[in-house]
Amino acid sequence: MMQDTQPAVQTSGLSKVYKSGKLGKVAVDSLDLCVNCGEVFGFLGPNGAGKTSTIKMLLGFIRPTCGESYLLGRTASDPDSRRDIGYLPEQPYFHKFMTPREVVSTHAALAGVARRVRKSHVDEIIEMVGLTELARRPVSKMSKGQVQRVGIAQALVGDPKLLILDEPASGLDPIGRYQMRDLILKQRAAGRTVFLSSHLLSEIETVCDRVAVLSHGKLVAIGAPGEIKRDDEHLAVTTGAISLEVEARLVGVDAGLRILEGETVITIAPHLIYDLIDILRQFDLPIVSVIPERESLEQAFLRLAA
């Protein structure tokens, strides 16, 4: 579907400072991003990191304090840049009296879907998100997860080239999450770009080609999930409770310590394992287990966001 050479999303020095006191509050600080066409891009960060502010600037809801942003090659301040975009807001809200069919049909009309194909297009999308049986039920009588599906459905109308999904799995049950993951992968297979903001790191790790981590408005890491995570494998050695003297010796060999009730988990580089064994033997401490560990995306996220 996508033959475009220009990035789907591009920001350059994008910043947002909210008026708050004398200095203001920096929500996004000189953000440089480039999301290629056809990739699933994860946008991570703790609450208040500036993810939603970035998305709002991309969609023209708020104006950047400085910097530029482009959607599919057009400047984001131009409403026409949103012609080929589907957006799912975090906690989508719709007029409560409307049915999913009415919501999707209205958005199809707004997206410029021709009247003669609109009905079949709406039917197809409603079926795709599993709302066929609920298509005529008012939104006010639907659960949070079902409303989320309505939100996903409206984002898919008009075959957008770029999907901006803000917490798409929010409110969905495990089956819904699985279906959402499947849907995102199908969008990628169809050549669409997916810009995915989520807190569910396992989901991000599974579906994203690349991720960006935002902390305090700054971009702290960007790359494939494998690149974000630390390459170095280490060993987690579990032993019994340790004294202060042992602790001092372990710190001396560059070991990390997690002191739990009655036991201690020592993380250490593989080449230092024999030094560790010597220390444990010296103090007559048992080795309960030795587990090789690699940093998960969650651990990388916690490290980067700290």
Add this chain to the structure above:
Amino acid sequence: MNRVMILARLTMMENARKQVFHVVTLLTLTVVCASTLLSVFTLGVQVKILKDLCMTSILFCGGVLAVALASTAIPSETESRTCYPILARSVRRSEFVLGKYLGTLGTIYLGLLFIAGAFTVLLLSRQAFDVAMIVATGYVFLEVAVVAAIAVALSTCTTPAVAAMVSFLLYVAGMVKMAYFEPMIDGVHNPAAKALVVGFYHLLPNLESFNFKDALVHNVAVPAGYLAQVAIYGVCYASLVIVLASSVFARKEL
């Protein structure tokens, strides 16, 4: 324009479900229908009172609905965040404002048409129907368009409650502009205060000019040129206010 009409239709669907719309319309309809009880007067007086009462009711209903519905049309969308998926499409802020405005007007006109219909039936039943009634009602519609535009504009830069209150005050002030503000200008001698009052006087819509109730009641012919002048004034005033509202809303952070 297609997007504007979609938004207008959506707004009408939303407004038609609001309690204030039902209550005010039904109340006015009741007053219009209850005016048939004016049988104590002779036919000529009865018709005059009927016209007076019905036109006042339509005017009141239009004004109240314009203030109540227009001042909440846009804030209800921004507060409930229902505007996000809409504005994330290639919908311009100006299209959004125009769609909300036209939808609100459509809803008010729907209610007023019911009332005007009942009024027409009453006049027909007394063989007192006058084409001037249609003209007078048409100008009420125009007045409503001006008041609704002001309420929409105010709602883009303040809270719905403040927008409703201020637009109602402006509605009342606009109704009595000629009678009260003109003498007031003559009474102010301080140049700065005078400039302020004159400025306010000119910015304030002259809603009294849309009121042809007295001409209708007393069968006074209104020159076509004056009618055209008032119509142009109303359309221009409402259009300018909506342009201003669009400009303010375009700068608003959502």
